[in-house]
Amino acid sequence: MKPARRVTIAGGSITPFIGKFHPDFIWKKHPDFGRKENPTLEQLLHRVALGACADVDIEPALIDRGYVGNFVGELFSNQGHLGAMTAAASDGFLHTPFTRVEGACASGGLGIAAGVDAIQAGADLVLVVGAEVQTTHNAKVGADFLARASHYEKERGIDEFTFPAMFARRTMAYCQRHGVTPDQLAPIVVKAYANANRNPNAHMRAVTMTESQAAGSSDSNPCFLANQELNPWLRLSDCSQVSDGACAVILCSDDGLEKLGQGADRAVQISACSVACGPLGAVADYTQMDVTAAAASRCYSATGWDATDIQIAEVHDCFSITEALICEALGFCQEGEGMKIAADGVTSLEGSLPINSGGGLMAFGHPVGATGVKQIFEIYRQMNGLCGDYQVATAPERGLCANMGGDDRTSVVTLLERK
């Protein structure tokens, strides 16, 4: 959809994304273990909701509507009703309408889409928050929780690690169709970690990854799936992180922009935002991301843009194969070339189309409900020259975000422009 009423992003706030291997993540071998706790879901929600209002210097009471993207707060934190929980961040939010939105890993993107709709319906200032805490249980229990984004009854049994296995299945199909091998995914992984090493908010900011580490399986980088058919097709390094974190942005109408204390000069326009869904548990072709392609195609036709207009992108790399497939779905390259554009450096920070400049889901981290909001905030920050060590050389003017839920079953594509 192309907004009839102009929507701009005026500012926002993000927490560091943390989890295993992040120096500030509290676990049993951390020096502060027993003395400090990791932030709770409530603390994360409040931190970014207030941080975003402060970033544009407005009182919380000025917010007309709030949306909260979160996937499974009930399972990891025993907490639902996250709209009201976010509203508790400030007395100024008293009686403000907050709504939680859920679409698996696309929950944050759906929050953005809902915010755009609210502005079409007359709201002037909308707060969109995304947050997830995932480290309260071990990786195997967490994999069961995340499997709720699949068709649980039909697909949970594919492997104890359901989502890693579903994308190993895509890697297998892709490699067989295009005559490539999984080690050719290594440049995508190496780029993600190299970018994250320059990003102070990234979960894997302190972990390095070389091409030979990413390309081969080893004791430290095993093929870990129990499903023997899928096992050879996915290594540990191909996976996104199990992270905690939150991000929020302020969306404004033109009238809303006038109410800001600051930030109007940094505004980035949302030129189009489209949501598409496919039937749960029924992927027609594992070598295509047709739902994301449908959302992108609607955005391109609404704006008259095509893939060649995009100067920077944040795409959903929940696994290394996902980045290759999604680049093809968005028209950034031909089918079968998704690995090649990373290997050729096209998608690096210095390339002609930087992708996942802060490290993506694999290395910036993937606190599920936060991801879609973070993508939007990242493009906004790149367009305003706010990315520090991972700032691209020329601040881009046109960008794209693609946030995907499940096995490409819900997809949100957003086009952004700095004028």
Ligand code: CAA
């Ligand atoms: N050697 C052997 N096995 C290992 C290993 C190693 N060095 N490291 C990990 N493993 C395997 C083992 O099976 C291990 O189980 P045991 O400890 O019982 O042996 C298991 O992984 C878990 O190990 P850890 O707790 O040490 O794993 P970790 O915390 O490092 O997690 C990971 C690694 C399992 C890959 C985890 O990062 C992960 O699950 N990542 C993917 C997260 C995910 O699926 N997110 C959703 C993406 S899908 C999406 O975005 C769409 C949507 O809507 C859901």
